[in-house]
């Protein structure tokens with residue numbers, strides 16, 4: 425147990441879970457509201473501590489949410505967070521090799537995961553394959569160039585996290601205009617062929633429809 429916590433993936437999962445995974449709670453709720461799925465199947469790519477799937481599936485017995493991630497320590501944390509919810513499951517899986525059949529999902533999301541992908545083209549093709557026709561892939565990345573923290577997106581305990589901390593993390597782990605353009609180019613070259621680019625809160629967002 426201690427060995428798995430102290431591994432590289434375990435330390436990353438711990439740091440994320442007690443930091444952003446906690447203070448992004450309003451962000452996960454806002455994204456779940458935007459996805460606005462009542463029934464069917466939802467896939468969260470690079471689900472990390474699993475919160476988005478929990479919020480998407482909460483109070484929706486007709487909906488099944490599946491989170492996938494390559495970091496098993498993250499998934500152990502996600503399992504803890506989901507508690508007894510039966511309509512949320514997590515699996516170790518590379519988004520570039522999704523095991524589900526064509527046309528399985530009513531919506532797919534990836535929040536703060538795309539900047540990690542080593543084969544973005546493969547992930548985009550896999551997501552296109554597993555989406556049902558007419559359904560969408562919601563791709564969110566924090567805006568590395570954001571200069572203020574919008575109201576209603578970060579949960580604070582006292583003064584933590586201060587704006588400067590949050591902005592520094594977006595600068596470090598978010599996408600700047602150049603990387604965002606590269607992602608949009610990869611989308612144009614994929615089976616999606618393009619999508620709707622915009623913003624939601626402090627995120628740059630792409631909505632790609634099959």
Ligand SMILES: C[S@@+](CC[C@H](N)C(=O)[O-])C[C@H]1O[C@@H](n2cnc3c(N)ncnc32)[C@H](O)[C@@H]1O
Nearest residue numbers: 470471472493494495498518519535536537540
């Ligand atoms: C910064 S975390 C974001 C976690 C979560 N989406 C959130 O917003 O809290 C990025 C996650 O993407 C996962 N990831 C990176 N590449 C992946 C891949 N090819 N397939 C599945 N998960 C991946 C990482 O292991 C990590 O847990």
